[in-house]
Amino acid sequence: xxLIAKVGKKGFRVRSLVxxxxxxxxxxxxxxxFPVWWMFTTSIKSARETFVFPPSFWPKETxxxxxxxxxxxxSIVWEQLNYPVYVYFKNSCIITFGTxxxxxxxxxxxxxxxxxxxxxxxxxxxxxxxxxxxxxPAEAALIPKFxxxxxxxxxxxxxxKVPFANTSFPTYDFVNSYWAVILPGIxxxxxxxxxxxxxxxxxxxxxxxxxxxxxxxxGIFRRIVLPVSKPVFAVVAYFTFSSVWNSFMWPLIVLxxxxxxxxxxxxxxxxxxxxxxxxxxxxPEVQHLLQSGIGFSGLMAxxxxxSIPVFIMFIIFREQLMTGIRLRGFK
Amino acid sequence: xxxxxxxxxxxQLKSTTRQCLIIAAPSLIAQFIFGWLPFCAxxxxxxxxxxxxxxxxxxxxNNFKSFFYxxxxxxxxxxxxxxxxxxxxxxxxxIPIIIAILLMEMKKSVIRVMMLLWxxxxxxxxGIIIWKYFYNVNYGLFNGILASLxxxxxxxxxxxxxxxxxxxxxxxxxxGPGLIYIASLQSIPEELYEAAELxxxxxxxxxxxxxxxxxxxxxxxxxLLAIIGKLQxxxxxxxxxxxxxxxxxxxxxxxxxxxxxxSMQFGKATALSLILFVIIMILIIIQRRYFKENIDV
Numbered sequence: 001x002x003l004i005a006k007v008g009k010k011g012f013r014v015r016s017l018v019x020x021x022x023x024x025x026x027x028x029x030x031x032x033x034f035p036v037w038w039m040f041t042t043s044i045k046s047a048r049e050t051f052v053f054p055p056s057f058w059p060k061e062t063x064x065x066x067x068x069x070x071x072x073x074x075s076i077v078w079e080q081l082n083y084p085v086y087v088y089f090k091n092s093c094i095i096t097f098g099t100x101x102x103x104x105x106x107x108x109x110x111x112x113x114x115x116x117x118x119x120x121x122x123x124x125x126x127x128x129x130x131x132x133x134x135x136x137p138a139e140a141a142l143i144p145k146f147x148x149x150x151x152x153x154x155x156x157x158x159x160x161k162v163p164f165a166n167t168s169f170p171t172y173d174f175v176n177s178y179w180a181v182i183l184p185g186i187x188x189x190x191x192x193x194x195x196x197x198x199x200x201x202x203x204x205x206x207x208x209x210x211x212x213x214x215x216x217x218x219g220i221f222r223r224i225v226l227p228v229s230k231p232v233f234a235v236v237a238y239f240t241f242s243s244v245w246n247s248f249m250w251p252l253i254v255l256x257x258x259x260x261x262x263x264x265x266x267x268x269x270x271x272x273x274x275x276x277x278x279x280x281x282x283x284p285e286v287q288h289l290l291q292s293g294i295g296f297s298g299l300m301a302x303x304x305x306x307s308i309p310v311f312i313m314f315i316i317f318r319e320q321l322m323t324g325i326r327l328r329g330f331k
Numbered sequence: 332x333x334x335x336x337x338x339x340x341x342x343q344l345k346s347t348t349r350q351c352l353i354i355a356a357p358s359l360i361a362q363f364i365f366g367w368l369p370f371c372a373x374x375x376x377x378x379x380x381x382x383x384x385x386x387x388x389x390x391x392x393n394n395f396k397s398f399f400y401x402x403x404x405x406x407x408x409x410x411x412x413x414x415x416x417x418x419x420x421x422x423x424x425x426i427p428i429i430i431a432i433l434l435m436e437m438k439k440s441v442i443r444v445m446m447l448l449w450x451x452x453x454x455x456x457x458g459i460i461i462w463k464y465f466y467n468v469n470y471g472l473f474n475g476i477l478a479s480l481x482x483x484x485x486x487x488x489x490x491x492x493x494x495x496x497x498x499x500x501x502x503x504x505x506x507g508p509g510l511i512y513i514a515s516l517q518s519i520p521e522e523l524y525e526a527a528e529l530x531x532x533x534x535x536x537x538x539x540x541x542x543x544x545x546x547x548x549x550x551x552x553x554x555l556l557a558i559i560g561k562l563q564x565x566x567x568x569x570x571x572x573x574x575x576x577x578x579x580x581x582x583x584x585x586x587x588x589x590x591x592x593x594s595m596q597f598g599k600a601t602a603l604s605l606i607l608f609v610i611i612m613i614l615i616i617i618q619r620r621y622f623k624e625n626i627d628v
Contacts, residue, residue: 017534021433022441028430029448031504035461036453038472042464054475110358117351130358133366135615139563139584140608143591143601144369144376153364155372157379157387157597187361217350246455248566253592264456268570271460275467296464303457310452318447321510 036307043067043300050296066301081269083259085302088266093309094178095251095262096244099185103240104233106187111195112221116207127196134189145184146253149174180254181262185244191236198232199225234320241313263306267299274299373608377601387598394602404578404586412583415495415568416561423502424557428550431512432542453505459570462501463488466571488572491579498567498580515549516542555618562611583607 042050043066045059070085114127148155151171159168174180202225210220248264255261261269274295314321352359377394379387398405430449434442453461465472466487474484488494523541532540543550565584568574574581583603591600 018436021436025430025433025437025445029445032449032506033451035458035465035504036451038465039453039457039461051470054478055470055472106357106361110355110362113351113355113358117347117354119348119351122348123351126355126359129367130362133362133370135559136370137559137563137608137611139587139604141369141373142587142604143597144372145365146591147372147376147597148365148369153368155369155376157376157381184365187358187365189362189366192358217354221354242452248456248570249588253588264454267456267460271463271570275463296470299460299464303454303460306454307452307457310454314450314452318450321450 039300039303043297043304045297047295047297066297067305069298069301070305081258081266081273085266085305087259088261088263089305091178091260092245092262092264092306095181096241098178098182099244100237100240102182102186103188103191104236107191107236108195108233109221110187111192112199112225115196115199116202116204117217130192131189134193142253149180149183149254175254176257176260178260181244181247181251184250185240188240191240194232194236194239195229198229202228231320234317238313238317238321242310245310263302267302267306270302271299373601373605376598377605379598381595381597383595390598394599395606397599398603398606404581407578408581408583408586411495411579411581412562412564415498415564415580415582416558418495419499419502419561420554420557422499423506424554426503427506427509428512428546431509431516432538434513435516455566456570458501458505459567462497463571466497489576491576494572494576494579498564498571501567509553511549511553512546515546519545551618555615558614558618559611562607562614 041057041059042055044062044064045056046061046063046065049056049060070089072084110130114123114130118126144155147157150173151159152174154160154169154171159171161168174183206224207220210224215223245262246264247262248268251262251265252268255265378389378391380390380394381387434445437445464470468474468484468486468489471487473487477484485493488497519542524537527537527541563584564582565588568580568582569585569588572580574585584607587600587604587607590596590603
């Protein structure tokens with residue numbers, strides 16, 4: 001507590017300052033948690049109650065029927081979402097964990113190599129090569145990136161011809177597969193900086209000593225570097241998880257088949273269905289569906305389900321997240 | 332004797348260089364294919380016109396010109412995007428900094444509890460949807476509060492003058508106390524504050540003369556990233572308003588998206604993204620020149 005004066009701790013001014021600060025902070029937390037609480041109370045309201053105006057702060061009758069949609073929605077709604085929600089949940093898991101499993105080792109090894117093995121001048125060049133794209137806004141390469149996964153490995157609109165032949169080069173179309181989302185994420189410049197900042201702090205002597213003992217570079221990485229760098233791996237794992245889990249625009253572009261959609265896309269279509277049509281216009285069948293739990297309560301229940309994995313990851317990596325962040329500037 | 336040693340050293344260096352390249356190879360290849368290749372290709376695609384059933388052709392600067400001549404949409408999208416970036420940075424950028432500074436004044440045990448509560452995360456799409464529900468004209472919370480206070484109801488996202496503000500407001504609440512600020516606050520030596528206290532510095536003087544100058548490099552970097560991010564806003568307007576009402580929230584990246592993936596004009600869309608890229612780069616250069624990262628100047 002460096003800012004508050006240590007002298008005169010019992011004094012009225014200092015006391016009121018401390019109380020004032022904590023009131024501000026608790027108020028901020030209350031505001032921050034309010035949407036989550038609202039999401040939860042709405043999700044346990046009955047479908048009819050969500051259409052009452054003005055909305056009630058606490059549900060009159062609680063029901064968990066909306067959560068049943070996790071197994072049944074889709075099959076009973078309409079053409080855009082004709083799979084049950086757990087299919088979309090599974091897609092999100094495949095995309096997110098696939099990206100994590102491939103990206104984290106690749107990025108960590110790259111950062112270790114630049115941090116500890118590279119000669120100065122080459123290392124400087126490779127470093128700039130590896131972080132340079134971070135300063136480039138992602139949208140600048142958005143369309144060529146789409147073209148790249150559309151006809152891999154050519155990021156252009158038409159595929160070049162093989163010289164002296166009348167055929168084009170063979171290409172591979174990743175669109176409408178999980179790989180279209182996973183592949184562009186197999187390396188991350190931001191995580192590279194986090195890793196390199198941490199590895200730079202590991203003393204060279206430790207690594208040189210192991211090298212004199214005849215350990216291979218991969219052996220050194222596995223036995224000496226890995227055990228001490230758990231905090232940075234936790235931070236990177238959490239950041240990667242939440243960024244891929246929350247990604248929306250890229251899956252929207254490359255996943256056209258609705259059985260491949262992640263949760264974020266499914267929620268997007270679900271909310272257009274609920275919000276963009278007034279309930280008066282619903283046909284009797286849809287009115288029936290609304291009574292069975294679809295409606296704002298169902299939407300909020302699915303939002304809660306989408307948020308749960310992010311929360312679990314946060315709980316798992318909590319300790320490291322709160323202590324282990326060490327970001328160096330661009331030097 | 333000396334010569335042998337030197338050549339041995341060189342050999343050692345050569346083998347570490349090889350090791351370095353082998354270990355870094357996957358990341359270098361990935362960065363080349365998915366980082367640099369699409370970016371460089373943008374400078375080719377931006378000058379071409381796409382045809383579905385025949386090879387595309389180079390059209391010179393036509394793609395770029397089409398955004399400057401007789402195109403009212405260009406003005407709309409850039410005005411909206413800058414308005415959004417300005418509004419959201421002016422209203423929300425400073426809050427995580429204040430919270431991080433104030434948080435450090437609490438007792439250790441209180442900090443732990445508060446951070447835990449603050450970081451209860453909401454998936455980003457869920458966060459957007461709950462706010463869209465708050466703004467809902469017929470069943471939303473905000474109109475509910477207005478109605479119970481007896482005030483006239485607002486149309487929120489359906490009101491062209493209010494819609495952009497509605498997109499920014501969630502940022503006032505949906506944030507965490509920036510972990511990065513907390514990390515760099517912890518690295519400020521305690522002696523500085525003690526010395527200041529001996530000199531009789533008050534709370535605000537300490538914040539102004541010690542904390543903020545030490546945070547400045549991080550603030551400058553976060554500001555840079557915020558500008559880059561805000562100018563590329565897509566998700567919030569796309570989900571909440573779809574660009575409406577009457578194009579009041581239609582942003583540059585939304586226009587890129589619809590030009591490319593709904594009208595299939597890839598060349599034009601890439602040209603627009605290059606225009607935005609140049610604007611962002613100019614802003615970055617200005618920002619880096621006038622907000623030096625060095626603390627001890």
